[in-house]
Amino acid sequence: MKTRAAHIETTSDDESASRYLQLADRLAIADGLAAGLARTAIADMIGRHKSTVSREITERSIEGLYLPYQADAAAAVARSRPKESKLVTNQRLREQVEQGLDQRWSPEEISHRLVKDFPDDESMRVSHETIYQALYFQARGGLKKEVAQALRSGRTTRKPQRKPGERYQRFVDPMLMIADRPDIEDRAVPGHWEGDLIMGELNKTAIGTLVERTTRYTMLVHLPGSHDAETVRDGLIATMMTLPEHLRGSLTWDQGAEMAGHKGFTTATDMQVYFCDPASPWQRGTNENTNGLLRQYFPKGTDLSVFGPEDLEHVAQQLNGRPRKTLDWDTPAERLRDLLLTR
Structure with a gap:
C-alpha cells in the first residue's frame, strides 16, 4: 500500500455529494434551527450523524446565526484547498495501516486497534473513513485487484447510503405526499385548505396563512414570539377548530420544518396533512x-411581531371581502357564507 493514500482527498463529484453536506442539507438545518428543533432531530431529518450537524452549526455560524447559503459557499472554498491526508504525511502511521490491510483487517478494525496499540500517541490515530477514502481512490487508479483483496466486501467504489432520487424523510412522523391526496382539483368539495408561513425581517417573525381552495377564504394565524413547530401546530389547531367539521377536510403544506408537529395537528383536528414535493410552490397555487395579495399589507422585511390578532383579523376581513374573478366576482366571504347556510 505504499502509494494507496497519495491522493486521499481527491474524490469524484458523486462521491463528494454523498460525503459532504449539500445546500439542501444546509437549508434543512436552517429550517430546523428556526423551528427550534434539537440538533439530533435535525440530523435524523437529513439522514446525517448528529455530530456532523453539530460541527456544521458550530463552525459555520456567524455571530451565532446560521446562514445556509454563506455556509455552503464557505464549505466549497474550504474543499478547494484540500489538506494532505495523515496517511501521506505520517509514514509510521501509514506503515501500521498497511500491515493491518496485509492481515486482511478491515479499516474499522485497524482504526480501533491503533488506539489500543498506541494509547499515548495521538499521531497514531486515523479514522476508518480516511482509510476507505485512500483505498477507493487508488481503486480508480488501477489497483482494483489489490483493493478487492484488502477489503472484505470486494467493492471498488463506495456504496451510496440512499437510493438515487430517494427523498429525505423530513420529519420523525411519516409524511403523506400530495400525490396521495384525494383528487380535489375540480374544487367541487369544500373544506380542503392550503397553508404556509409568510416571513418577516430576517425570517425572525412569521404569520401563518390558510386558504380554502373552493371559496378562497383566508384565515391568518397569529404566531407570537416564535414560529417553531410547537407554536405553529398549536396556532393551526386553534384556528381550524373555529370551523364546522364539514369544512375541516385536509391541509396541504410544503416541507418546512415548522410542520414537524403535523401528526399532533391531525390528531387534534382530524384533518390529514399532505406535503408538497420539494421546490414545488405551484402545488399550493391558491395559497x-x-x-402575494397579503404582501400588500405585510411587505417583505417587515417586523411581523408588531401585528396582533386584531390586526390579522382586520386584514383577513379585507381580503375575504375582495371580489375575485375566479369566483365570478363574488367575494370569498359570500362563498363561505353560502356553504355554511347549506348545512
Missing part, C-alpha cells in the same frame, strides 16, 4: 396567490 401562493393569496400570499
Whole structure:
C-alpha cells in the first residue's frame, strides 16, 4: 500500500455529494434551527450523524446565526484547498495501516486497534473513513485487484447510503405526499385548505396563512414570539377548530420544518396533512396567490411581531371581502357564507 493514500482527498463529484453536506442539507438545518428543533432531530431529518450537524452549526455560524447559503459557499472554498491526508504525511502511521490491510483487517478494525496499540500517541490515530477514502481512490487508479483483496466486501467504489432520487424523510412522523391526496382539483368539495408561513425581517417573525381552495377564504394565524413547530401546530389547531367539521377536510403544506408537529395537528383536528414535493410552490397555487395579495399589507422585511390578532383579523376581513374573478366576482366571504347556510 505504499502509494494507496497519495491522493486521499481527491474524490469524484458523486462521491463528494454523498460525503459532504449539500445546500439542501444546509437549508434543512436552517429550517430546523428556526423551528427550534434539537440538533439530533435535525440530523435524523437529513439522514446525517448528529455530530456532523453539530460541527456544521458550530463552525459555520456567524455571530451565532446560521446562514445556509454563506455556509455552503464557505464549505466549497474550504474543499478547494484540500489538506494532505495523515496517511501521506505520517509514514509510521501509514506503515501500521498497511500491515493491518496485509492481515486482511478491515479499516474499522485497524482504526480501533491503533488506539489500543498506541494509547499515548495521538499521531497514531486515523479514522476508518480516511482509510476507505485512500483505498477507493487508488481503486480508480488501477489497483482494483489489490483493493478487492484488502477489503472484505470486494467493492471498488463506495456504496451510496440512499437510493438515487430517494427523498429525505423530513420529519420523525411519516409524511403523506400530495400525490396521495384525494383528487380535489375540480374544487367541487369544500373544506380542503392550503397553508404556509409568510416571513418577516430576517425570517425572525412569521404569520401563518390558510386558504380554502373552493371559496378562497383566508384565515391568518397569529404566531407570537416564535414560529417553531410547537407554536405553529398549536396556532393551526386553534384556528381550524373555529370551523364546522364539514369544512375541516385536509391541509396541504410544503416541507418546512415548522410542520414537524403535523401528526399532533391531525390528531387534534382530524384533518390529514399532505406535503408538497420539494421546490414545488405551484402545488399550493391558491395559497401562493393569496400570499402575494397579503404582501400588500405585510411587505417583505417587515417586523411581523408588531401585528396582533386584531390586526390579522382586520386584514383577513379585507381580503375575504375582495371580489375575485375566479369566483365570478363574488367575494370569498359570500362563498363561505353560502356553504355554511347549506348545512
